[in-house]
Amino acid sequence: MELLKQKIINDGDIIHPDIVKVDMFLNHQLDIDLLDEMGKEFYRLFKDSGITKILTIESSGIAIACFAAKYFSVPVVFAKKGNNRNIGSDTYSTEIFSFTKASTYTAIVSKKYLSDNDRVLIIDDFLANGKALTGLLEIVKQSGAEVCGVGIAIEKAFQPGGKNLRDSGIRIESLAKIESVSDGKINFAD
Amino acid sequence: MELLKQKIINDGDIIHPDIVKVDMFLNHQLDIDLLDEMGKEFYRLFKDSGITKILTIESSGIAIACFAAKYFSVPVVFAKKGNNRNIGSDTYSTEIFSFTKASTYTAIVSKKYLSDNDRVLIIDDFLANGKALTGLLEIVKQSGAEVCGVGIAIEKAFQPGGKNLRDSGIRIESLAKIESVSDGKINFAD
Numbered sequence: 001m002e003l004l005k006q007k008i009i010n011d012g013d014i015i016h017p018d019i020v021k022v023d024m025f026l027n028h029q030l031d032i033d034l035l036d037e038m039g040k041e042f043y044r045l046f047k048d049s050g051i052t053k054i055l056t057i058e059s060s061g062i063a064i065a066c067f068a069a070k071y072f073s074v075p076v077v078f079a080k081k082g083n084n085r086n087i088g089s090d091t092y093s094t095e096i097f098s099f100t101k102a103s104t105y106t107a108i109v110s111k112k113y114l115s116d117n118d119r120v121l122i123i124d125d126f127l128a129n130g131k132a133l134t135g136l137l138e139i140v141k142q143s144g145a146e147v148c149g150v151g152i153a154i155e156k157a158f159q160p161g162g163k164n165l166r167d168s169g170i171r172i173e174s175l176a177k178i179e180s181v182s183d184g185k186i187n188f189a190d
Numbered sequence: 191m192e193l194l195k196q197k198i199i200n201d202g203d204i205i206h207p208d209i210v211k212v213d214m215f216l217n218h219q220l221d222i223d224l225l226d227e228m229g230k231e232f233y234r235l236f237k238d239s240g241i242t243k244i245l246t247i248e249s250s251g252i253a254i255a256c257f258a259a260k261y262f263s264v265p266v267v268f269a270k271k272g273n274n275r276n277i278g279s280d281t282y283s284t285e286i287f288s289f290t291k292a293s294t295y296t297a298i299v300s301k302k303y304l305s306d307n308d309r310v311l312i313i314d315d316f317l318a319n320g321k322a323l324t325g326l327l328e329i330v331k332q333s334g335a336e337v338c339g340v341g342i343a344i345e346k347a348f349q350p351g352g353k354n355l356r357d358s359g360i361r362i363e364s365l366a367k368i369e370s371v372s373d374g375k376i377n378f379a380d
Contacts, residue, residue: 029303030252030266032259058249059268062220066253069222076220078249113219 001041001175004153005188007034008176017181018156026125026153027060038175039067042123042151045173046072049148051121053077053114055136057107060125064153068123077114079107079139092142096135099128107135109143116144127152127174130161137170154178157189191231191365194343195378197224198366207371208346216315216343217250228365229257232313232341235363236262239338241311243267243304245326247297250315254343258313267304269297269329282332286325289318297325299333306334317342317364320351327360344368347379 011024025031042064051072056065057079065076082105093108114120122136133150140147147170155162155174166172177189201214215221232254241262246255247269255266272295283298304310312326323340330337337360345352345364356362367379 023300024302028267028270028300030256030259030268032256032263032265035256036260059252059270062249062252063256063266066220066222066225066256069220070226073222075222076253077218078220080218080249110213110218112214 001038003034003037004176007031008154008178009186012186014181014184014186018159020154020156020178020181020186022125022154026064030063035063035067036070038064038153039069039071041175042068042121042173043071046121046149046151049121050119051148053118053145054121054123055079055109055114055140056123057081057132057136061123064125064151065123068121068151072121075113077109079109079136081105081107092139094135094138094142097131099131107132107139109139111143114140114143114145118143118145119148120145121149121151122147123151125153126156127154127161127172128156128159130159130165133161133165137165149173151175191228193224193227194366197221198344198368199376202376204371204374204376208349210344210346210368210371210376212344216254220253225253225257226260228254228343229259229261231365232258232311232363233261236311236339236341239311240309241338243308243335244311244313245269245299245304245330246313247271247322247326251313254315254341255313258311258341262311265303267299269299269326271295271297282329284325284328284332287321289321297322297329299329301333304330304333304335308333308335309338310335311339311341312337313341315343316346317344317351317362318346318349320349320355323351323355327355339363341365345379 013021091108149171152174155177157177179189203211259266281298339361342364345367347367369379
């Protein structure tokens with residue numbers, strides 16, 4: 001998606017060869033017109049998949065998922081992190097290792113909001129090692145719902161998550177694929 | 191806002207006389223059409239205030255803020271909770287006590303995304319004791335920006351936050367004000 005790539009080039013912040021911060025428009029400040037275009041693009045890609053629910057994980061996935069959900073006319077469910085005393089005990093849950101925070105957290109979804117009748121589109125902001133996405137896939141599996149696909153804003157194609165999960169048969173569509181970052185320049189895969 | 195009140199009556203879950211859970215449409219699963227209507231209503235209420243930015247706090251404020259921001263055509267900034275090693279050091283920050291979690295956390299906003307040129311609408315899902323809102327007001331104060339108003343989805347009017355902050359001169363608009371919960375029935379203030 002050209003608009004997103006341009007945003008990454010213009011406003012992304014390379015703070016480490018492996019880390020491109022997009023706090024300016026996606027992870028802290030939110031560019032609403034961009035998010036809306038991203039939602040529209042996910043709809044174009046998955047509109048024929050019979051999606052009944054969009055699953056994401058707090059926090060940075062929520063905004064993207066909401067704008068996509070507007071086009072699909074389906075609800076969003078966001079997985080919660082950590083032990084949430086308000087969510088009740090009847091949950092799907094999984095452990096996710098975060099490289100960013102160098103620790104493991106629990107992701108949970110109430111059984112009320114995901115069932116074997118659902119056809120799920122998973123949406124998240126980043127795909128790198130694939131830990132969060134693997135956790136969300138595990139949650140959907142526990143629910144008996146069907147994963148129809150995965151929509152990612154920014155994939156770091158130089159990390160193994162995308163390849164591994166595609167090899168396992170999951171349809172993953174990333175709006176921008178970063179192939180490498182070298183000499184302060186971001187190179188996209190296509 | 192009648193639509194929201196009806197949702198609370200039909201789908202809210204009274205798990206304690208003081209706690210109405212709205213996980214079905216606002217805090218875990220998200221009803222996109224409702225959120226869009228809420229965003230539209232906040233725009234109607236604050237459209238003449240010259241808003242340049244919407245400030246909220248992760249996670250449940252993000253979706254509401256995004257739909258409002260679409261109508262205002264301004265960015266959202268969401269305050270992050272805890273020590274976020276990715277956000278950088280140049281931040282506004284404050285401590286917020288959470289009654290739900292019975293603990294204190296740090297809320298931070300990068301100085302890049304809020305300045306004394308901004309006219310801010312603060313949006314959040316709940317107003318009860320007003321701790322989170324007081325924290326967000328403190329962050330705006332640190333930035334030198336002007337708070338033009340506060341938009342709340344659900345106010346628990348039987349708790350003191352709303353009254354105290356209105357008494358201090360802040361304009362607060364709540365889309366549904368719960369006056370009391372008795373015998374399993376939710377009573378609204380108007």
